[in-house]
Amino acid sequence: MVSDVVTVSPDESLAEAVRIMLEKKVGSLPVLEGGRVVGILTETDMLQLIVQSQVCAPECSEIIVAYP
DSSP states (O other), X not given: XXXXXXXXXXXXXXXXXXXXXXXXXOSEEXXXXXXXXXXXXXXXXXXXXXXXXXXXXXXXXXXXXXXX
């Protein structure tokens, strides 16, 4: 287990969370509020947001949604 876990707070912007994930090369971020885990943000969550916002081409969406 890693002792220096990278986390975000609930009021962190999604853009900042993505920047942190890319910079730290992590696939998920625990969301902490008052020292307690209140959620987890994952790469899959980000991909779903991209698909829902229709930022990528339909064929890209099909690949992302089909990914296990």
